[in-house]
Amino acid sequence: MRITRHLPNRVLFKTTLVMVNVLMATTRFSLSRSVHPIPKFSSPSPHFTPKLLRKSYACPLWSSSFSFCLESFHHSTSPSLSFSSFSSCSSLSPPSMASSASIDENMESNPLLQDFDFPPFDVVEAKHVRPGIRALLKKLENDLDELEKTVEPSWPKLVEPLEKIVDRLTVVWGMVNHLKSVKDTAELRAAIEEVQPEKVKFQLRLGQSKPIYNAFKAIKESPDWQSLSEARKRIVETQIKEAVLNGVSLEDDKREEFNKIEQELERLSHKFSENVLDATKKFEKLITDKKEIEGLPATALGLAAQTAVSKGHENATAENGPWMITLDAPSFISVMQHARNRALREEVYRAYVTRASSGDLDNTPIINQILQLRLEKAKLLNYKNYAEVSMATKMATVNKAEELLEKLRSASWNAAVQDVEDLKDYSKSQGALEADNLSHWDINFWSERLRESKYNINEEELRPYFSFSKVMDGLFNLAKTLFGIDIEPADGLAPVWNKDVRFYCVKDSSGSPIAYFYFDPYSRPSEKREGAWMDEVVSRSHVLSSNGTTARLPVAHMVCNQTPPVGDKPSLMTFREVETVFHEFGHALQHMLTKQDEGLVAGIRGIEWDAVELPSQFMENWCYHRETLMSIAKHYETGETLPEEVYLKLLAARTFRAGSLSLRQLRFASVDLELHTKYIPGGSESVYDVDQRVSKRTQVIPPLPEDRFLCGFNHIFAGGYAAGYYSYKSGQKCCLQMLSQHLRMLDWKTARLLKKLATSSGRPFLLLEVEKHH
Secondary structure (H helix, E strand, O other), X not given: OOOHHHOOHHHHHHHHHHHHHHHHXXXXXXXXXXXXXXXXXXOOOOOOOOOOEOOOEEOOOOOOOOOOOOOOOOOEOOXXXXXXXXXXXXXXXXXXXXXXXXXXXXXXXXXXXXXXOOOOOOOOOHHHHHHHHHHHHHHHHHHHHHHHXXXXXXXXXXXXXXXXXXXXXXXHHHHHHHHHHHOOOHHHHHHHHXXXXXXXXXXXXXXXXXXXXXHHHHHHHOOOHHHOOHHHHHHHHHHHHHHHHOOOOOOHHHHHHHHHHHHHHHHHHHHHHHHHHHHHHHOXXXXXXXXXXXXXXHHHHHHXXXXXXXOOOOOOEOOOEOEEEEOOHXXXXXXXXXXXXXXXXXXXXXXXXXXXXXXXXXXXHHHHHHHHHHHHHXXXXXXXXXXXXXXXXXXXXXXXXXXXXXXXXXXXXXXXXXXXXXXXXXXXHOOOOOHHHOOXXXXXXXXXXXXXXXXXXXXXXXXXXXXXXXXHHHHHHHHHHHHOOEEEEOOOOOOOOOOOOEEEEEEOOOOOEEEEEEEEEEOOOOOOOOOOEEEEEEOOEOOOOOOOOOOEOOEEEEEEEEOOOOOOOOOEOOHHHHHHHHXXXXXXXXXXXXXXXXXXXXXXXXXXXXXXXXXXXXXXXXXXXXHHHHHHOEOOOOOOEOOHHHHHHHHHHOOOOHHHHHHHHHHHHHHHXXXXXXXXXXXXXXXXHHHHHHHHHHOOOOOOOOOOHHHHOHHHHOOOOOOOOOHHHHHHHHHHHHHHHHHOOOOHXXXXXHHHHHHHHOOHHHHHHHHHHO
């Protein structure tokens, strides 16, 4: 604020325009991770907690084309692996996990217990999980015993040994759970399920350690408190708050009840996510008559044929079939957007919104149990409801979150109503029999037709301009321009879990490595969880440095489910998929570019859950930046740059159906809060009644009576967004707050230009901010 106040007005206006663009990008998609992140997180804090669940930032449920970017699964978390500051991408120093060799000499062949520079993702198998985790827990129990005996209210005697204990478990448990998300097998599931209660038991004991809790309180109350750095103060305050939320102050009988609840919640969330994955894999529709899939683009036909081949139909081709339709995002979205066969669209849509809601995979009883247990947990902690527990570690309160959602709902409603009317009018002009009675399986099909007609742009025709390699090159060039970093391929340096996974090294301007990351880009419906998310492998940490001088470097992974290569063609991405990569990379950059050496608040750690989406939304905006887009959009065969007129059409279409997209997000956020504040498990209303009631306020076309979307809502039932899904909208709020500060400093002529921009772009929130200050 002090700096910008003295900036020339032209510089201030330019800065404000950048923020306006960020805001426009966020409202375009109604974003609020990816992960999430995500996502796989049942605690909103990444610090030392009994659950020790990693903060994973997932892609939100934002797409009008039902590109449900669901977060990944539960991961343990806090500090992880021990990396040194490497002098080059190929020169590694041993991590500080050497003591693992003392666990049990007979276990030395277990890859989970060996020393390594990067996790041995390529060799870990289900057979290693039970003995490896149990041996590790035994060693960590002894380490915790020693810490509790010797603990003192000082950094060397409290935080450093504690961080090392948590790190040891985090890296191993995080490794096996990551493999479960990207390389799922029945054997791995069974192994994790068997040792999970033992792992949770140890985590509960760690999180409820009174010697550790009292030591943190003593630091807070000591005369030296004011001399601590802001980072260390934040760590201490967070640990005290988390300990209370983890039951450290409960009496013995209540703590025992609390621990039983935590164990059961962990089990149920795992089962919920597994059911969603299995239900998604279960649906397969084989089509032999090409008339039935008329309208599907060549890319979709090629993918459907390739899927059919993988299912045993060896002679399947894109031209002659047979074709296999699944509920995996690339297949599902193509059908919803392009299949002229309305009956096919209806069948696939109904299958999607009723996933995991019947038979052995029914998540309904799991949802009810989770909500009941969360309420009981809240009562034990003296909170009215679980939302208050969730908000205790966030920036917002329940009331403020509800106010935000209602404000956005009111501003979005009329635009969404007009969206539907536009679709009805257009479909009627095309002679559609369903024009007067559009249903959910019609919306995306006719939206695409209207968008093509209105802006003369076809997203499928854009695919050849967005090959995977060109997109990544452009993204990395942008990162170099913005942050002065170089990102280089480092394939072969670290073991990977699939041949398509890429590994990269991030260097600063002097050529020194500062971070590493994995990228797993393609859909693999037989073994990989749906959606997109970013997660940490390790965070930057001085305590876990191997040489005692330079900090351990951060490592991240990004996971997407974009269209894989088909035949001899590379992965040709939709523009939505490009945006998703930019989104997740924003999270990864925040983690990797940190300069904070305190491991517990470095990178993505220590940030309130309802603020984490700002970097990801900021990076998405650059997809519309002319120079960036043109550097990415090169035809994979001819090298031709995307025509200027097509770029202009993309800009014009960026606000298409913004009201509907906003309401869609608001439905998810509102039902999440409703279930965690007012819903009474076992009462007169079912969870589906709540969803239907909320949808009357948030959906122009209410969901089907048989809609069971909640049964697939991993974000809140198998992730960390419980009573926190509103954070996908609070990221937009952060943009508005920063924008307001800049708007106060602009003269009236500049403000008038911005008002004109807000009006022409259909941005009511931006318009309100401009008018508020001018």
